[in-house]
Amino acid sequence: xxxxxxxxxxxxxxxxxxxxxxxxxxxxxxxxxxxxxxxxxxxxxxxxxxxxxxxxxxxxxxxxxxxxxxxxxxxxxxxxxxxxxxxxxxxxxxxxxxxxxxxxxxxxxxxxxxxxxxxxxxxxxxxxxxxxxxxxxxxxxxxxxxxxxxxxxxxxxxxxxxxxxxxxxxxxxxxxxxxxxxxxxxxxxxxxxxxxxxxxxxxxxxxxxxxxxxxxxxxxxxxxxxxxxxxxxxxxxxxxxxxxxxxxxxxxxxxxxxxxxxxxx
Amino acid sequence: xxxxxxxxxxxxxxxxxxxxxxxxxxxxxxxxxxxxxxxxxxxxxxxxxxxxxxxxxxxxxxxxxxxxxxxxxxxxxxxxxxxxxxxxxxxxxxxxxxxxxxxxxxxxxxxxxxxxxxxxxxxxxxxxxxxxxxxxxxxxxxxxxxxxxxxxxxxxxxxxxxxxxxxxxxxxxxxxxxxxxxxxxxxxxxxxxxxxxxxxxxxxxxxxxxxxxxxxxxxxxxxxxxxxxxxxxxxxxxxxxxxxxxxxxxxxxxxxxxxxxxxxx
Numbered sequence: 067x068x069x070x071x072x073x074x075x076x077x078x079x080x081x082x083x084x085x086x087x088x089x090x091x092x093x094x095x096x097x098x099x100x101x102x103x104x105x106x107x108x109x110x111x112x113x114x115x116x117x118x119x120x121x122x123x124x125x126x127x128x129x130x131x132x133x134x135x136x137x138x139x140x141x142x143x144x145x146x147x148x149x150x151x152x153x154x155x156x157x158x159x160x161x162x163x164x165x166x167x168x169x170x171x172x173x174x175x176x177x178x179x180x181x182x183x184x185x186x187x188x189x190x191x192x193x194x195x196x197x198x199x200x201x202x203x204x205x206x207x208x209x210x211x212x213x214x215x216x217x218x219x220x221x222x223x224x225x226x227x228x229x230x231x232x233x234x235x236x237x238x239x240x241x242x243x244x245x246x247x248x249x250x251x252x253x254x255x256x257x258x259x260x261x262x263x264x265x266x267x268x269x270x271x272x273x274x275x276x277x278x279x280x281x282x283x284x285x286x287x288x289x290x291x292x293x294x295x296x297x298x299x300x301x302x303x304x305x306x307x308x309x310x311x312x313x314x315x316x317x318x319x320x321x322x323x324x325x326x327x328x329x330x331x
Numbered sequence: 332x333x334x335x336x337x338x339x340x341x342x343x344x345x346x347x348x349x350x351x352x353x354x355x356x357x358x359x360x361x362x363x364x365x366x367x368x369x370x371x372x373x374x375x376x377x378x379x380x381x382x383x384x385x386x387x388x389x390x391x392x393x394x395x396x397x398x399x400x401x402x403x404x405x406x407x408x409x410x411x412x413x414x415x416x417x418x419x420x421x422x423x424x425x426x427x428x429x430x431x432x433x434x435x436x437x438x439x440x441x442x443x444x445x446x447x448x449x450x451x452x453x454x455x456x457x458x459x460x461x462x463x464x465x466x467x468x469x470x471x472x473x474x475x476x477x478x479x480x481x482x483x484x485x486x487x488x489x490x491x492x493x494x495x496x497x498x499x500x501x502x503x504x505x506x507x508x509x510x511x512x513x514x515x516x517x518x519x520x521x522x523x524x525x526x527x528x529x530x531x532x533x534x535x536x537x538x539x540x541x542x543x544x545x546x547x548x549x550x551x552x553x554x555x556x557x558x559x560x561x562x563x564x565x566x567x568x569x570x571x572x573x574x575x576x577x578x579x580x581x582x583x584x585x586x587x588x589x590x591x592x593x594x595x596x
Binding site: 070071072073074075077082084085086087088089091092095106107108109110111112113116119120122123124126127128129 | 348
């Protein structure tokens with residue numbers, strides 16, 4: 067699965083809270099080994115109030131080549147980095163951090179590209195389609211920008227805080243020219259529905275939509291990776307819609323993560 | 332070699348500076364897997380001035396089950412722990428730290444027991460013999476105490492700072508009753524010579540002894556693990572002395588380290 071750990075192995079802590087559900091190590095460690103890179107992704111559960119202290123200590127931890135981040139840390143990380151990619155700065159979200167030899171931290175966000183690549187690799191069409199995005203947090207913002215760089219018809223963003231959805235819609239339209247607006251979490255008006263909220267991770271979570279009228283021809287896609295088949299996907303599938311599991315988002319961005327961490331450009 | 336990393340895997344950072352020479356992961360990770368413990372030792376290179384900050388952050392890193400420490404961090408760690416074993420407190424040295432679920436740190440030192448067990452397991456006799464110990468640092472102190480708990484004839488401790496050697500000699504005699512004294516780094520007077528300095532890790536290091544007159548019947552043992560055969564061992568072997576490599580100290584304490592970290596008693 068991965069190369070044996072030695073004193074030369076670089077460590078890539080995956081910041082998460084909780085960490086029990088993460089699946090990135092099982093995808094990324096074999097990919098690192100296959101590329102001949104002596105590095106290992108390890109879980110790093112840290113509660114939000116401790117994130118700043120832990121990330122500061124990572125600067126001084128010389129075996130650490132970089133960090134990967136998932137829920138709920140993506141939006142807190144930009145302020146803890148020294149430099150950001152253009153996308154990470156625009157979105158206020160970071161899911162990967164490269165650590166320089168001097169401890170400097172450079173943050174990027176690859177979730178959006180990973181998500182859209184995953185859809186395309188699985189043969190799902192996006193061109194000219196209306197997309198409903200559920201959630202405007204770190205993953206939602208990254209996915210919104212990547213979707214709007216694609217020739218979709220329009221993007222509707224549903225979020226508990228409507229203001230946050232409106233802000234994100236303005237941002238991505240400004241950056242890409244694609245029409246985007248805030249709207250209700252109602253799948254009826256969309257060809258493609260994307261869940262970028264955390265709802266679905268726990269068995270008793272409510273569905274992230276207000277109605278459950280899915281239909282054949284519609285595509286329902288997840289950013290939630292664990293469980294592999296959320297109740298949202300099961301509901302959509304039962305009604306004849308096509309579904310797309312969350313793990314594709316990570317699978318499709320593994321090579322990009324490795325490039326970002328080890329092919330400094 | 333080791334179990335694949337998942338979100339449930341516990342992480343055991345091995346604090347070292349430098350870390351490139353460490354061999355504990357290659358011994359301990361297979362032993363953890365063999366005992367069905369989902370945990371992984373990973374190198375954690377940290378410079379001495381950053382140790383306090385990094386250890387503090389480990390308290391808040393919930394995936395961390397504990398820490399292992401080697402040169403040069405063993406003597407700085409007691410002050411960073413909340414509680415210590417009796418030996419760690421007496422010796423002022425820690426090479427293993429258990430992290431409680433609340434982040435509390437409990438430090439212990441197993442180098443001494445590991446070293447003496449390694450000698451015994453390899454069939455080397457200590458009873459009634461005079462032992463010259465080179466070095467009175469963290470590893471030296473632990474080895475001195477473990478040797479003096481054995482029925483050796485007497486212990487001579489040679490150290491750059493004679494005062495430190497005298498202090499250690501008084502300490503271990505007080506704790507065990509075995510005669511111990513400070514003395515020169517001259518192998519002539521001893522049946523067993525133990526190197527617990529770091530000299531031998533780098534190819535251009537001087538030998539840790541003042542003369543190189545070894546003889547058959549004498550045993551020369553290393554705490555340095557990398558290189559496996561130091562120049563001291565080569566010199567002793569060429570003159571007919573028996574030799575004992577540093578890796579036995581770690582090999583013999585792997586099970587004790589795992590007990591300390593995972594079988595809280």
